[in-house]
Amino acid sequence: MALTITKLTKHAGRKMLLHSANLTFEPETIYGLLGRNGAGKSTLLNMVADRIPRSSGEITIDGQSVHENDHVLQRLFLASEDNLYPARERVSSLFKITKQLYGDFDVDYADYLAKAFGLNTRTSFGRLSTGYRTIFKDIVALCVPADYIMLDEPVLGLDAGHRELFYRELITTYADRPRTFIIATHLIEEVETILNNVIVINQGQIKLAEPVEALMARSYRLAGPSDAMATFLPNVKVLSQSSFGHETRAIVTMIGSPALPEGIAKQSLSLQDLFVALTEDSHED
Numbered sequence: 001m002a003l004t005i006t007k008l009t010k011h012a013g014r015k016m017l018l019h020s021a022n023l024t025f026e027p028e029t030i031y032g033l034l035g036r037n038g039a040g041k042s043t044l045l046n047m048v049a050d051r052i053p054r055s056s057g058e059i060t061i062d063g064q065s066v067h068e069n070d071h072v073l074q075r076l077f078l079a080s081e082d083n084l085y086p087a088r089e090r091v092s093s094l095f096k097i098t099k100q101l102y103g104d105f106d107v108d109y110a111d112y113l114a115k116a117f118g119l120n121t122r123t124s125f126g127r128l129s130t131g132y133r134t135i136f137k138d139i140v141a142l143c144v145p146a147d148y149i150m151l152d153e154p155v156l157g158l159d160a161g162h163r164e165l166f167y168r169e170l171i172t173t174y175a176d177r178p179r180t181f182i183i184a185t186h187l188i189e190e191v192e193t194i195l196n197n198v199i200v201i202n203q204g205q206i207k208l209a210e211p212v213e214a215l216m217a218r219s220y221r222l223a224g225p226s227d228a229m230a231t232f233l234p235n236v237k238v239l240s241q242s243s244f245g246h247e248t249r250a251i252v253t254m255i256g257s258p259a260l261p262e263g264i265a266k267q268s269l270s271l272q273d274l275f276v277a278l279t280e281d282s283h284e285d
């Protein structure tokens with residue numbers, strides 16, 4: 001029982017946008033999809049939602065392909081930055097249209113959220129500000145009855161108060177009705193505590209996919225004399241390294257708790273520190 005991506009590849013001409021991605025999204029789990037600008041996050045999510053064609057690979061839910069399969073696609077929802085909504089339609093009628101498409105759309109919760117965010121449901125979609133368009137799409141995403149909800153930059157344009165409200169409501173609705181959320185975002189520090197799992201994508205390659213807790217428990221910043229560091233670093237996976245005079249610093253992941261040579265200090269990291277180390281020098285030449 002899972003959303004499974006196997007050897008998913010997308011290229012545009014000679015450019016590789018996503019390279020042979022293998023991922024499993026378990027039910028009732030909150031995933032963060034992290035990557036620098038242009039890393040391939042939206043490309044991945046749009047292929048999963050069957051909105052853009054893939055070059056090769058498979059996407060299935062519980063073993064059934066999503067491709068041109070409405071029955072399976074009903075179990076997925078992608079709130080993306082693309083405006084798929086008619087500009088003239090009022091927010092209230094867009095909620096109704098969504099209910100017609102997704103029978104169990106939670107209209108009461110949508111109305112509650114609209115009030116909480118201060119979204120006037122009589123306003124037409126085209127007249128909403130950038131932030132309120134995002135809020136509208138977030139509300140729809142939190143109220144649809146799908147099992148796998150994908151949010152592409154759900155706090156784009158939201159002020160700090162509205163971002164906090166969104167995260168709070170996400171946690172509340174998840175606790176009431178657990179389902180899978182996949183959140184593509186750049187605001188790593190804000191989402192770190194709500195994620196169960198993290199996926200890091202860089203230049204179309206999946207660099208890492210694992211539970212946040214386990215990942216953070218084996219990730220460290222090390223600093224010490226360069227000679228001691230040079231003997232120790234071959235025992236661990238080095239994500240980034242720099243030297244200043246006789247001192248070397250490194251961000252590493254390690255398995256177990258290998259004894260550190262004297263003089264090497266170990267500090268824990270934030271997810272953001274780890275992300276920066278994993279995606280350094282990611283720009284194309």
Ligand SMILES: Nc1ncnc2c1ncn2[C@@H]1O[C@H](COP(=O)(O)OP(=O)(O)OP(=O)(O)O)[C@@H](O)[C@H]1O
Nearest residue numbers: 012015017035036037038039040041042043044186
């Ligand atoms: N149809 C296309 N043809 C050519 N290049 C494309 C096409 N679609 C996307 N790209 C390129 O593919 C790369 C990945 O884009 P994508 O929008 O998936 O990245 P992203 O991780 O969502 O980025 P951001 O965080 O900036 O929104 C970018 O370099 C983009 O310019």
